Amino acid sequence: IPLLRLEGVTKRYGATTALDGVHFDLRAGEVHALMGENGAGKSTLMKILAGNVQRDAGRILLDGAPVEIESPKDATALGIAIIHQELNTVPAMTVAENLALGREPRTRWGSLDRRALLREAREKLDRIGADIDPRRELGSLSVGMQQMVEIARAVSEDARVLVLDEPTAALSRGESLQLYRLVREMRAAGVGLVYISHRMEEVWELADRITVFRDGGYVGTRERTEINPSD
Numbered sequence: 001i002p003l004l005r006l007e008g009v010t011k012r013y014g015a016t017t018a019l020d021g022v023h024f025d026l027r028a029g030e031v032h033a034l035m036g037e038n039g040a041g042k043s044t045l046m047k048i049l050a051g052n053v054q055r056d057a058g059r060i061l062l063d064g065a066p067v068e069i070e071s072p073k074d075a076t077a078l079g080i081a082i083i084h085q086e087l088n089t090v091p092a093m094t095v096a097e098n099l100a101l102g103r104e105p106r107t108r109w110g111s112l113d114r115r116a117l118l119r120e121a122r123e124k125l126d127r128i129g130a131d132i133d134p135r136r137e138l139g140s141l142s143v144g145m146q147q148m149v150e151i152a153r154a155v156s157e158d159a160r161v162l163v164l165d166e167p168t169a170a171l172s173r174g175e176s177l178q179l180y181r182l183v184r185e186m187r188a189a190g191v192g193l194v195y196i197s198h199r200m201e202e203v204w205e206l207a208d209r210i211t212v213f214r215d216g217g218y219v220g221t222r223e224r225t226e227i228n229p230s231d
């Protein structure tokens with residue numbers, strides 16, 4: 001059974017059907033690319049997994065069991081992490097504080113041992129090989145580095161499903177290569193990755209399977225080896 005399955009998921013916004021009975025499977029340890037033109041429904045799928053949007057019909061199964069994702073908190077509790085353009089982080093706080101978000105209530109930061117916070121943050125950044133000073137204000141980092149902080153947080157929360165939304169859109173070539181390496185490491189560790197991208201070359205480089213949406217409809221899923229048998 002797949003790690004994550006969407007069955008007949010439908011979402012309407014008034015007269016617009018953003019998702020029309022979509023099926024989507026994610027295995028543990030795969031990079032599953034999701035492609036489609038603007039308006040195809042990719043963001044809607046992501047928001048449903050993030051707990052920011054509720055579906056109108058269909059089922060979501062995790063390890064074969066139906067789940068409800070009614071809030072971002074539910075998503076985190078289920079081990080689903082979303083790395084997207086509008087970052088979940090707080091730019092005015094330090095990297096270390098952002099890495100402690102969700103675990104320590106806001107009001108307790110004042111009483112948190114600052115050195116312990118920094119040590120934990122360093123450990124989390126080390127786990128993904130990110131060379132970032134946890135004392136820096138998050139907003140002062142490049143988008144790529146901010147994304148790395150988000151990924152470090154997801155990894156530290158033992159996310160099993162990671163959704164990446166156009167992750168390289170704002171990255172330099174060097175940062176993109178670092179991200180690809182990280183994606184491969186997470187795949188090897190058994191994480192299921194949904195990789196939303198319109199860049200064919202990076203999808204080609206990373207994806208085990210590719211699903212295409214068009215106008216809220218599911219067009220199809222192909223194994224990488226079906227597309228390029230010489231692979």
Ligand code: ADP
Binds near residue numbers: 013037043
């Ligand atoms: P994609 O991410 O693939 O570009 P979206 O999921 O953003 O696609 O959008 C799918 C369809 O749903 C589009 O027609 C879009 O205009 C519509 N849509 C998305 N969000 C809303 C919303 N909040 N209100 C109304 N229509 C929306």
Ligand code: ADP
Binds near residue numbers: 043
């Ligand atoms: P993204 O591709 O990152 O979702 P968009 O520019 O498509 O960015 O959408 C920005 C916001 O507007 C999103 O929250 C989306 O749900 C909403 N939105 C998208 N299309 C529509 C629409 N046709 N009517 C109302 N809201 C929409």
